[in-house]
Amino acid sequence: MINxxxxxxxxxxxxxxxxxxxxxxKNLNKHFTEPEDFHVLKQINFTVRQGEFLSIVGKSxxxxxxxxxxLSTMDTDYTGEIFIQGKKLTGQSQEQLAKFRNxxxxxxxxxxxLLPEFSSLKNVMIPAEKLGIYSKSExxxxxxxxxxxxxxHDHALKQSSKxxxxxxxxxxxxxxxxxxPAIIMGDEPTGNLDSVNxxxxxxxxxxxxxxxxxxxxxxxxxxxxxxxxDRIIEMKDGEIV
Amino acid sequence: xxxxxxxxxxxxxxxxxxxxxxxxxxxxGIGMYILMISFMTGFNEYLEDSxxxxxxxxxxxxDIKTDYNNTLLKYISDSTKTLAVxxxxxxxxxxxxxxxxxxxxxxxxxxxxxxxISPQLTTQVFYSNGPVQINGSLQGxxxxxxxxxxxxxxxxxxxxxxxxLTVDNGILMGHGLAKKLNVKVxxxxxLTTPKGTSLRLRxxxxxxxxxGTLDNVRSYVSLNKVQQLMGKDNQYITDINIKLKDNTxxxxxxxxxxxxxxxxxxxxxxxxxxxxxxINIRNTMTVVVSFTLLMVAGFGIYNIMNMTxxxxxxxxxxxxAQGFSASDVRQIFLTQSITIGVLGAILGMxxxxxxxxxxxxxxxxxxxxxxxxxxxxxxxIKHYVFAVVFGVVTTLFAGLFPSIKAGxxxxxxxxxx
Numbered sequence: 001m002i003n004x005x006x007x008x009x010x011x012x013x014x015x016x017x018x019x020x021x022x023x024x025x026k027n028l029n030k031h032f033t034e035p036e037d038f039h040v041l042k043q044i045n046f047t048v049r050q051g052e053f054l055s056i057v058g059k060s061x062x063x064x065x066x067x068x069x070x071l072s073t074m075d076t077d078y079t080g081e082i083f084i085q086g087k088k089l090t091g092q093s094q095e096q097l098a099k100f101r102n103x104x105x106x107x108x109x110x111x112x113x114l115l116p117e118f119s120s121l122k123n124v125m126i127p128a129e130k131l132g133i134y135s136k137s138e139x140x141x142x143x144x145x146x147x148x149x150x151x152x153h154d155h156a157l158k159q160s161s162k163x164x165x166x167x168x169x170x171x172x173x174x175x176x177x178x179x180x181p182a183i184i185m186g187d188e189p190t191g192n193l194d195s196v197n198x199x200x201x202x203x204x205x206x207x208x209x210x211x212x213x214x215x216x217x218x219x220x221x222x223x224x225x226x227x228x229x230d231r232i233i234e235m236k237d238g239e240i241v
Numbered sequence: 242x243x244x245x246x247x248x249x250x251x252x253x254x255x256x257x258x259x260x261x262x263x264x265x266x267x268x269x270g271i272g273m274y275i276l277m278i279s280f281m282t283g284f285n286e287y288l289e290d291s292x293x294x295x296x297x298x299x300x301x302x303x304d305i306k307t308d309y310n311n312t313l314l315k316y317i318s319d320s321t322k323t324l325a326v327x328x329x330x331x332x333x334x335x336x337x338x339x340x341x342x343x344x345x346x347x348x349x350x351x352x353x354x355x356x357x358i359s360p361q362l363t364t365q366v367f368y369s370n371g372p373v374q375i376n377g378s379l380q381g382x383x384x385x386x387x388x389x390x391x392x393x394x395x396x397x398x399x400x401x402x403x404x405x406l407t408v409d410n411g412i413l414m415g416h417g418l419a420k421k422l423n424v425k426v427x428x429x430x431x432l433t434t435p436k437g438t439s440l441r442l443r444x445x446x447x448x449x450x451x452x453g454t455l456d457n458v459r460s461y462v463s464l465n466k467v468q469q470l471m472g473k474d475n476q477y478i479t480d481i482n483i484k485l486k487d488n489t490x491x492x493x494x495x496x497x498x499x500x501x502x503x504x505x506x507x508x509x510x511x512x513x514x515x516x517x518x519x520i521n522i523r524n525t526m527t528v529v530v531s532f533t534l535l536m537v538a539g540f541g542i543y544n545i546m547n548m549t550x551x552x553x554x555x556x557x558x559x560x561x562a563q564g565f566s567a568s569d570v571r572q573i574f575l576t577q578s579i580t581i582g583v584l585g586a587i588l589g590m591x592x593x594x595x596x597x598x599x600x601x602x603x604x605x606x607x608x609x610x611x612x613x614x615x616x617x618x619x620x621x622i623k624h625y626v627f628a629v630v631f632g633v634v635t636t637l638f639a640g641l642f643p644s645i646k647a648g649x650x651x652x653x654x655x656x657x658x
Contacts, residue, residue: 065657074562075653095566102564109656113559115248117255127563129244175563187656 021086022182022215023048023071028080030066040066042238044080050182051213053206055226058235064219065187067235071217072105072185073097085182102131106176106184108218110191112168114160120147120171121156128178139178146174150204166197173204177214184208186218190225202228245569248560249576252549263545264585270538271589271632272596274531278624279597281527283617285520291451294391296512297359297482298491301345301498303337304505338362342478345502354485354494357389361480362467367433368460370422377418377458379432381467381478384413390484393448393461400426400446405463411445417457419447432470440470451613538585539635546578546643557647558655567648574647578640579633586632590625 028044031037040063048054056064069075071082073089076097081090084104089097114123124143128134134142147153150170155163160171169189176184184205190198202225208214209230218229226232234241253260318325339345342360349358362381367374380387384405388394394402398416405411412430414422424430424444433439442462449456468477485494491508499506510517550557557570601618 069653069657072562074656095568098561098564098566098569100564101562107559107562109559113555113562113656115556115559117251126244126248126560129247130564130569 020049021047022050022052022084023217024083025071026081026083028067028070028078028082030063030070030078040238041070041078044240046233046240048183048215048217050215051209053209053216053230054218054233055229055231056217056219056233056235057221057223057226062235063238064235068185068187068217068219072107073101102127103179104182106179106181108169108173108176108184108186108189110188112160112165112172114163114168114171114175116159116161118160119157120152120160120163120174123160123171124175124178127175131179143174143178146177147171149177150174166193166200169193169197169201170204173201177208180212181214183215183217186216186220188220188222189218190220190222198222198225245565245572246576249573249580252553252573253577253580256549259545259549260581263542263581264588266538266541267582267585267632267636268589268592270534270635271586271628272592273534274628274631275590275593275624276596276600277531278527278628279593279618279620280600280616281523282621282624283619285523286619287613287617288516288520292513292516293488293509294393294396295450295452295455296509297390298485298488298509299483299495299498299506300512301339301481301483301502301504301506302479303339305335305337337479338473338477339479339481339502339504342476342481345481348501349481349483349498354487354490355483356486357386357484359383359386359390359482359484360464360478361387361482362464362471362473362478363480364467364471365435368418368422369431369433370424370428373422375418375421377415377460379467379470380459380461381464382461383464384461387461387482390482391450396448396450398447398449400444402446404445405461408443408445410440410442410466411462412442413446413448413461414444415456415459416447416449417453418460419444421457434470436471438470438472440466442466535631535635538632539639542578542581542636542639543643545581546574546640547646549577550574550643550647553647554650554655557650558652561650561652562656570650571644571648574644575637575640578636578644582633582636582640585636586629589632590629593625593628594620 024047025044028041029039030041032040044067056067058064066075070078071084073082073084074097076090076094078090081088083089084100087100089100092100114120115126118126121140121143124146125139128139128142129136144153144156147156150173152167152170152174155167155171160168163171169192173189186205189205190201193201205216205218206228209216216229218225220226314325314327346358346360349355359382364379364381366377366379368377369375384393384402388402393413397413400413402413405413414424414430419425422430426444426446428444429441430444431439431441448461464478465475468475471477483494483498485491488509491510495506495508495511498504560570560573561567597618597620600616603616605613605615
């Protein structure tokens, strides 16, 4: 079941074929200046190919989450360059980055972060309404489709604050998928879930990478989760080992 | 509907009580503002009205001057060699009347700004009824013109203005004066001038301006009665009182007449300088208090918006992660405060009207000196429009700063926990 099509390209960024590469990181460095100067990411270089299921692992404080948030385009305070789909994102304005995130990146966090006042369906619909490509009824159909994919369509009209943890996380994944992003980023997406739900979430993500060729980049503490993914990047003290 | 507006709407509806409280802050602010401004302008208008009915827009009269430059001294002494001084010169018998009044009146009538022109002859008199003698003033007027000027017909307590035309020796007395003399309509009364002439007149009506200094001293009789009393011809008048169509033109008109007719010409604002100061102070106070009320409402909204944003940090972070930009987030929260502002202001307008109407319906406590029956309240559209505009602008500013802050929130710091 595990697709080993993507070969490891650790620390050899320019080796991969150009058409295949979806994400490329060149000479990435980041410092925290508060409370004192701390070199958190040191000279990071790697590439990720389309459809790859990548896990980033490492001890707390090794910089793996920091790396993920740099890739997410939300944190722009770094030196080096980040390319996604061949487009250089470094140096773009916040407005442009927000637009890019909306269309091309989906997020799943440890906590679901659903908007509590809205129904599951509406939560899934909001990013698509922001994108504004589809009509309202199309968006609704697509949102139902995504919820169905995660087996959550029965709870579509339930207010999101009334869902259980596992259900909420599945709605959150549906929300990440609504705009068919090229990359889905997860910050410990199974960190708050029991083993049954962890398995479900993993299978969903895996299925997306295999069937829909969507790239998954996930930070995780869970060795099983990491082991089952296509490729593991292990970090230590701000460097890839 | 735009997704930003939809989120704003959902936020507002999710916390109905909080939204309502924020709205009520604006509502009370605007409501009280409207009540205050309506009451204050009502009171000012009442005062101005009673002031204007007792003072004409423009008054033309001949000032008594004692001019000693033109003396015989220069013929009897050479001022280059000697210094001649006259101690205590006495004023000569001065005629304080306006010369050729008919020409002036005809000229004023052709001026398109004038509404009514009332020539007058005023003199000091002693009123006596039996042994009681009271000092006062007697105004000889053309009663129909004077009524146009002072709305005397509305100020009548007993009797009617027109009786002055039908009764040969009629007199209209100030209500206070009549009371002091203990006379009623139909009673006879004696007048004596400073020059010693006297006349018996019949009271045909009493009036009340609501101004003690008038009601206790003034009486009206027809112009020729005063001329007769003073032994003057029928051209003899001392004042011309003018009412303009627009009393804000008084100042310029007065200056113009003074230059044209070479008499003193005084506008009502100058005559009532101290009262005008009072009106200005009340207006300033109204503005200050209203501004404070609306500011307090604004701070209320500022607080609530800050609190809402503090509670919604996670939502803001996830929205930003999903591709909402800083300006989207600003729009979401600004929409909320503007909605609160607009709804609050409209409710406030209704509340303000209701309260004003309530006060307007109250009877004013019965009073001898003030001739109003209910509280003076105005209902001006411009006050309502201003209140709503000011209320919305205040809430816009109150919401602006929290919204800008919300737009600047760094999603990474929150999502990482």
